[in-house]
Amino acid sequence: MKWENESKFGCDEIIPPNVKLLPWLPQQDLLGHPKIKLFINHGGLNSKQEAVYHSVPFIALPVFADQPINAQKARDDGYAILLDWDNLSEDILFDSIQLMLFDPRFASRMKQVSTLMHDQRDKPLDRAVYWIEYVIRHKGASHLRSSSRKLSLYQRGFLDVMLVVLVFTFSMVYVVFRLWRCFASCVMYSTSAAKKDE
Structure with a gap:
């Protein structure tokens, strides 16, 4: 144990x-x-x-x-x-x-x-040896490397996309908030005007 x-x-x-x-x-x-x-x-x-x-x-x-x-x-x-x-x-x-x-x-x-x-068709060790030799034969096998390694950090992490989404979201929240305040103040103004008329 x-x-x-x-x-x-x-x-x-x-x-x-x-x-x-x-x-x-x-x-x-x-x-x-x-x-x-x-x-x-x-x-x-x-x-x-x-x-x-x-x-x-x-x-x-x-x-x-x-x-x-x-x-x-x-x-x-x-x-x-x-x-x-x-x-x-x-x-x-x-x-x-x-x-x-x-x-x-x-x-x-x-x-x-x-x-x-x-x-399996072949043994895992044989498969590993084949791919190691493949990379050696093709001098690092750069054609198998992911193209994402050429991207900058902010592109790889979609930081630019997330920034656009956040700006859009906050803008929409701000617009809705301003509209709500405008609507609320109009309602308050009309109710106070109605009270003055009485």
């Missing part, structure tokens, strides 16, 4: 001998081990992709950012269990682990999704 600070455990908490705590673990190597059956993680995109690549179903405990969306998608696709930190208990975690280990649907579905990921 990845755990960076053992001093956060209480004095009465005992770590079982079959649990190893380390500040860093080689996740790819662990997921690629043939004996791994289950992966418990936060549902981050890299963890999800690595688990799918190595065909390891997982239990996700998302914390923030994209993690809840990734975990939800994995659950909807049928190869993960999504748990909520706010409702987590030992029983829920234990039941989820048991379900993941003994229900073959998760491993079967993960195998299908992993097969989809691996079904």
Whole structure:
């Protein structure tokens, strides 16, 4: 288990001998081990992709950012269990682990999704080597570079367009405000004139 600070455990908490705590673990190597059956993680995109690549179903405990969306998608696709930190208990975690280990649907579905990921025309490493050699052959491949790199900062950020939109918006607000004041003063003048006539 990845755990960076053992001093956060209480004095009465005992770590079982079959649990190893380390500040860093080689996740790819662990997921690629043939004996791994289950992966418990936060549902981050890299963890999800690595688990799918190595065909390891997982239990996700998302914390923030994209993690809840990734975990939800994995659950909807049928190869993960999504748990909520706010409702987590030992029983829920234990039941989820048991379900993941003994229900073959998760491993079967993960195998299908992993097969989809691996079904490529060429290997990713071969593709990376090809494109590196391509750039070398074509002396930097300037024809592939985005033309936006030649734009100034204000053009790239659409600052000129935003300035026009803001000026137009403020002008319209100002005109509406002035019309409203004019209308209000006309109404006030007519009511005060009507009172004087009485």
